[in-house]
Amino acid sequence: MQNTKSPSIEARLSAYLDGEVDENERREIDQLLARDAEARRLLEHLKQGSAFGASGFEAFLHDPVPLSLARRIRQGTDINPKHERVVGAPRKQRRKLWRGALAASCGMLLIGGSTGYLIGRTIDDNTPPTPVVKARTWLDDVTDAHRVYSRQPRHLVEVTAENDEEIRNWLTASTGVSFAIPDLSANKLTFQGARLLVAAGKPTAQLLFKDEDGEVYAICFQRSPTTDDSGRMIESMRDDLALISWNEPGATYVVVGPSATANFKDLADAIADVM
Known part of the structure; x- marks a missing residue:
């Protein structure tokens, strides 16, 4: 041999x-x-x-x-x-x-x-290579939900924008996060209504807006044990969607929208000031 x-x-x-x-x-x-x-x-x-x-x-x-x-x-x-x-x-x-x-x-x-x-x-004789798999985060679940609902124009929301008080009471009770619905008319976005999602196993609020071209934007948030109050924003992209996320004491937030949006960071800043 x-x-x-x-x-x-x-x-x-x-x-x-x-x-x-x-x-x-x-x-x-x-x-x-x-x-x-x-x-x-x-x-x-x-x-x-x-x-x-x-x-x-x-x-x-x-x-x-x-x-x-x-x-x-x-x-x-x-x-x-x-x-x-x-x-x-x-x-x-x-x-x-x-x-x-x-x-x-x-x-x-x-x-x-x-x-x-x-x-x-x-590699040991009897041990196959272990594939490297990235753990999913709540942002992955939010992104998947946005892709589904943004393509359902007739069923975009569960509760429509006219019922804003109901939306605030419902989502605050469901998520444990107090919030205000931002007025984004200066950014040419119109509030459409809200949904309740599950992301990373937690109830997650989703507020949905549309621009003049019918593009859908979402603000999502959920309860979080974080005590970080820096408000540091993190930008990321998932194919054609842009995400900007940040933490506040007790909650975490993300804004989702088309990746080509030129003023996306300014939009996220305006939302963070209100939420």
Whole structure:
């Protein structure tokens, strides 16, 4: 039996797995795998490590894009922090930028492949790779609910805007959070009514508004044990939806709306002042 622990065998099997061997080498490795259980075990470890590394890299590629960057892209503004337009840069500078981008891309691929290979070396024979799953938060549930109800124009709310006193009493009793319904007419938003949601297992209030184009905005809040009174706002984006969330003592809030909204931060500030 060949010494399948040697680096040369591992390198050959890695190249074989990536389809980077010629026909003669492929036949030799096929013969080795047919007669050598240790070689087959090592190949299986390499496959598991490669798949795990690829899944981790794929998750990295699908991480949410920062809201400020996405908004600039949608609005066609310059995303270069020094306000230098790459298109109009000198030829030599463009070559440097292109080479830098190419080097960074190659580096990321090498890191992903190396990580998968090393993970494959350390996986126990009977232990499959553990997938990395991000825990859901209340913002995920709020986002899902917004997508569903914003597409139901005839059933957008449970209680309509005319019953504002009923809405305040109902949602305060249900969530344990006192609030005021903000007047957002200066932001060209009209109050439509309210719903009661469940997010992260907690009753969650949802106040719904529409702009002049029929786009739906929501203010959601729920009881929270937080004592943070900094009011620090956190921006995030879920595909075509923008979210700005913040905490107040005893409650947590989020505003949800189209990601292309130019004055979204100003809107969130106006809402936070009233809530």
